[in-house]
Amino acid sequence: MATWDLLSTATVAGGSTSTISFTSINQNYKDLCIMALLKDDLTASHGQSGMQVAPKTAAGGAMTLGRGYMYMGWNSTTPISYQYGSGQTLVDSYIPNNASSYTGVGPQYMYFYDYSSTTVAKNMYLFNGIIGENAQNANNTWQIHRSLINDASNNPVGRIDLISQSGNFLAGCVASLYGIEG
């Protein structure tokens, strides 16, 4: 029976935390999962900030990623999908910022299949969103993002960075990394 083990939890203490890094990831599991709640300290009135996920090799080397991306984004009434054939090293998405009176947060669910394998191409799934300014306010900040990501190099994932693209994560943000036995 597969079990989940907590490998690491990062709780942002404040200050200048632009990147949450899970390094030296234990290679004794089959899959990885990250659950997180993120928000950064930028204050643009539209309420969103760029967020990036960077899976890397154990040595910290960039992976060469392709991905399919579907989302409903800020101020849009049309679902949007993109395909990025290859050559990316980062998975771009969005988190809420800290604009005045804005209390939205960004739930994150990420799953990495066969991350430790040296013979299987890596497949990763990112599902995240932004909830609105408040539950009573009909604004356009509600967002949903889904990405399926592929790295064809077969390199094991030894490090994962969660990056606030232009700001710093707020104190209290949490990201937890779990290893799942095969």
Add this chain to the structure above:
Amino acid sequence: MADYEVIASGSVDASAPTTINITGIPGTFKHLMLSLSAASTLSSGAATGTDYVGMRLNGDTASNYGYAAQIKGDSASGAGTQVRAAFPGQQALGWLYIPARHSGQSTKKFSHTNYYIPLYSGSTFKKAVLTDHVLPFMYDFPSKGNANGIQMWEGVSGWNNTAAITSIQLISYEAVISGTSCGFAVNTSYVLSGLA
């Protein structure tokens, strides 16, 4: 405490309860995951009518919830549709379509939902839920009267409260909000898991 632990699980009997209540959720975990397989006994009204499942937290019945969904419907014909919308000011989060039990409809069809609830035990931020939801077609939605195919939802929901979550109530929209005589169908089941 294991790093991943089933906190509660259960299934519905033939009494068609209008709510499913999970209480006494300990604050010792960091995140929650809830898997739900659901259907409604709704059988009155048009055969195309359906029910929804909503989630209330800590007994809050006020309009303190909101959600957004991106929906892809597909029938056996292969035709699909996409809808996106945000719905703030709701009395529960994530109104999700679930199969009904109108005359002639299968009693074997259930929806599949995974709820992801990060940092449920914290009190700094308000609560957010990711919802991954799939259900079988057995009614006209949207205008696709076909017994086959599936519909997929991806959603994000919010509760306008920062309190740690100690209880989850799943409710039938038709029963609780509309007052229709129905409830969750027999064999509706759930598993709530805690992640350290």
